Amino acid sequence: MNPKIYILAMACFVAGTVELIVGGILDLISTDLGISLSASGQLITIYSIIYALSGPLLLTMTSRIERKKLYLYALFVFIIGNIVSTFSPNFSILLLARALSASSSSLIVVLSITMASQMVEPKYRARAIGTIYMGVSGSLVLGVPLGMILGNAYGWRAPFFMISCLSVLAMIAIGRYIRKTPPVPSLPLRTQLKTLRNGKIISAHLISIFMLTGHLTLYAYLTPFLQETLHINTSLLSVFYFIFGIAAVAGGGIGGWVSDKFGSERSIVMIVTVFGVMMFLMPLSTFSIYACIVVMMIWSMLSWSISPSLQSYLIQSAPESAEIQQSLNNSAIHIGIALGSGIGGVVIERSSVYYNAWVGVIFVILALGCAVCSIKWKNRFRAEKSLPQS
Structure with a gap:
């Protein structure tokens, strides 16, 4: 199997981590921003809703863009979303940043699946997709404890800063090692x-x-x-x-x-x-x-x-x-x-x-x-x- 698929899987790990990472630091966010714990829980809800709705729409709107270029665009927006989260002065800005992260993350995961499936022979397609989902599942499993460790040690903004840095590394790796992938006729x-x-x-x-x-x-x-x-x-x-x-x-x-x-x-x-x-x-x-x-x-x-x-x-x-x-x-x-x-x-x-x-x-x-x-x-x-x- 093409080892470059693991680069896409790691990018998915980074993108997926941001979804549930706030689960372990909701109390820190609510205290710092002066909101209730239930209100801070909307950071997870809004992420899931935007993620579910934006993927199909964004894929259609970007159907003619070369896939590697689109992937890098999505990662750039994802980085912006997490930088804004890091420096959010209030809850409204943080919600907006979460929406940016969710929409770009949905695009990153789908592009990873389609690009990985095209990088291998058909008989290895499911294995390639499974590798991508290992990155996604790993991020969802490790997101909460990782957020708790960093949040309790350095404040709730630290996890978002870490994700921003990891996203930059993923962007560099994809730009250097992943080949261009023409869009599928849509x-x-x-x-x-x-x-x-x-x-x-x-x-x-x-x-x-x-x-x-x-x-x-x-x-x-x-x-x-x-x-x-x-x-x-x-x-x-x-x-x-x-x-x-x-x-x-x-x-x-x-x-x-x-x-x-x-x-x-x-x-x-x-x-x-x-x-x-x-x-x-x-x-x-x-x-x-x-x-x-x-x-x-x-x-x-x-x-x-x-x-x-x-x-x-x-x-x-x-x-x-x-x-x-x-x-x-x-x-x-x-x-x-x-x-x-x-x-x-x-x-x-x-x-x-x-x-x-x-x-x-x-x-x-x-x-x-x-x-x-x-x-x-x-x-x-x-x-x-x-x-x-x-």
């Missing part, structure tokens, strides 16, 4: 969005929405779940999160290998099925710390294994609108994150966090149903095309 946005009328495409995006909804129903409340079921202290809790993070990062690479080995369609069905089983077993495994760790590691790994298979599947299913599909799928992921967090909160209020995983399994089953529908629709479509014309 259809008008209206024509591309018409693909969502296609059963196999909309079902594929629904896999991401439902699977991430199910995942976040438990993951967003993993701390109270572990504390209530295992009665563990804070230091042991950090060990659980570290193990979860390592498994999540490995999941992206493993998912790419599985997809290349068994094909994207079979991989999607296998991953979603086993993921649902692991989520179902999570509450049952809490009779033992060791059993819970094993189940949690497999659950974490599979949560990121689905992305390479699904992205590869979308490229194969809609090659004429591959970029927009990948962007829409990233948007679907963020929709699932928002829905899962909300639903998990309702479960806790009305029942107990012990049942969050089982409620989440319901959505994973819906994801599996969407996967089967999408694949069967595709096979039927192929069969119809192969019939002789009278």
Whole structure:
């Protein structure tokens, strides 16, 4: 596999870190800017919303720009966003800076996926995409603890300054080592969005929405779940999160290998099925710390294994609108994150966090149903095309 893909993965690590890095320093931001803790939480919400909405629009608006040049433009805007965050005098400016970072980050991740998939032979495509997602997953896992360490040591502005510096290094590396990539001939946005009328495409995006909804129903409340079921202290809790993070990062690479080995369609069905089983077993495994760790590691790994298979599947299913599909799928992921967090909160209020995983399994089953529908629709479509014309 082309080693230059790791440069794109590291750029995605830097771009992804800024999304959740504020999670561990919300109290510092609220105190310094004189706002409530709930108001500072909007820094995460606005980021997710802008990220989900801006990707497809920006890809269409920039469809004729050479991809390496566009990547460097996006990184430049990303750097500006983080510099503004570093020196924000008030909450309104900080929100604006977060919007800049979110929109440029969404473009960086999608461009990394499309460029990486073009840098390798088709048989290694899913593995290349998996490497990109290892960068993304690593950033999401390490973002909160990294923000807490820097924020508590040097103030809440330090993490944004660090990201700005790392982004400059990424920009230099991409400018020097990544070759120019011509834009793929693009259809008008209206024509591309018409693909969502296609059963196999909309079902594929629904896999991401439902699977991430199910995942976040438990993951967003993993701390109270572990504390209530295992009665563990804070230091042991950090060990659980570290193990979860390592498994999540490995999941992206493993998912790419599985997809290349068994094909994207079979991989999607296998991953979603086993993921649902692991989520179902999570509450049952809490009779033992060791059993819970094993189940949690497999659950974490599979949560990121689905992305390479699904992205590869979308490229194969809609090659004429591959970029927009990948962007829409990233948007679907963020929709699932928002829905899962909300639903998990309702479960806790009305029942107990012990049942969050089982409620989440319901959505994973819906994801599996969407996967089967999408694949069967595709096979039927192929069969119809192969019939002789009278």
